[in-house]
Amino acid sequence: MNIGILGAATVGQALARHLAAAGHHVTVANSRGPESLRDLAAQLGSRVTAGTVAEALDSPVVILGVPWTKVRDVLTPEIDWDRRVLVDATNIFTRYAPDFEVDDLGAESGSEIVARLAPSARVVKAFNTLPIERMFAPPPTDGLQRILFVAGDDADATAIVEQLIADMHLAPVSVGALGSGGRLMQLGGSLSGLELFGAGVARDEGEQRRPEG
Numbered sequence: 001m002n003i004g005i006l007g008a009a010t011v012g013q014a015l016a017r018h019l020a021a022a023g024h025h026v027t028v029a030n031s032r033g034p035e036s037l038r039d040l041a042a043q044l045g046s047r048v049t050a051g052t053v054a055e056a057l058d059s060p061v062v063i064l065g066v067p068w069t070k071v072r073d074v075l076t077p078e079i080d081w082d083r084r085v086l087v088d089a090t091n092i093f094t095r096y097a098p099d100f101e102v103d104d105l106g107a108e109s110g111s112e113i114v115a116r117l118a119p120s121a122r123v124v125k126a127f128n129t130l131p132i133e134r135m136f137a138p139p140p141t142d143g144l145q146r147i148l149f150v151a152g153d154d155a156d157a158t159a160i161v162e163q164l165i166a167d168m169h170l171a172p173v174s175v176g177a178l179g180s181g182g183r184l185m186q187l188g189g190s191l192s193g194l195e196l197f198g199a200g201v202a203r204d205e206g207e208q209r210r211p212e213g
């Protein structure tokens with residue numbers, strides 16, 4: 001599957017690397033243009049391409065991996081999402097370490113705001129509840145898979161993201177609709193930072209050690 005990733009920092013790089021290792025074709029983009037990402041893309045794998053934001057958006061699945069404070073710059077009203085899947089991996093920080101600050105969204109959740117900014121997209125919340133280094137760390141015991149939560153209103157879109165998670169040897173668990181599930185997953189929600197494991201699928205050792213083929 002072709003996947004666009006907006007943002008090429010910790011989240012964008014890790015997802016690009018692991019999705020490409022699973023056989024997907026990934027276009028990564030940032031605000032500075034493809035030239036700034038060419039070397040990085042080459043390091044992330046042969047199926048990873050540096051692109052413009054427009055090129056990354058031209059994918060059936062687009063992952064939003066930018067700072068929360070930049071979401072409105074990226075999800076501009078002229079984008080026609082045409083029911084493409086938009087995966088919201090953001091956390092609602094307005095400031096990172098050492099002086100963490102979380103946005104006050106009132107009654108709204110971050111993903112509902114994302115869905116409002118991308119009205120014709122099918123928004124799925126995923127990849128935000130654990131630090132990336134935890135998400136892709138080897139499980140504590142052989143035979144376990146790390147659980148990743150998923151929330152969304154469209155069953156087909158949610159299933160697509162669940163499959164991408166499974167492709168990366170993680171275990172997807174759906175936690176319901178974007179509003180209710182997304183609230184549980186966002187900062188301050190009961191699933192934020194929660195690390196759980198389920199029974200995994202057997203993999204050969206070489207595959208576990210080498211994410212990119």
Ligand SMILES: NC(=O)c1ccc[n+]([C@@H]2O[C@H](COP(=O)([O-])OP(=O)(O)OC[C@H]3O[C@@H](n4cnc5c(N)ncnc54)[C@H](OP(=O)(O)O)[C@@H]3O)[C@@H](O)[C@H]2O)c1
Pocket residue numbers: 006007008009010011012029030031032033053064065066067068070073074089090091092093127128129130131132133
């Ligand atoms: N780090 C984690 O472990 C983790 C885990 C789960 C979720 N998250 C969430 O995932 C998101 C990404 O986090 P991160 O740690 O990878 O890095 P980040 O510092 O939040 O994001 C930086 C990336 O976003 C790009 N970016 C900024 N403005 C942009 C724009 N207007 N258009 C396109 N790209 C733009 C930056 O590119 P430029 O260099 O061009 O500015 C850079 O590649 C955040 O919302 C974060 O809260 C992070």
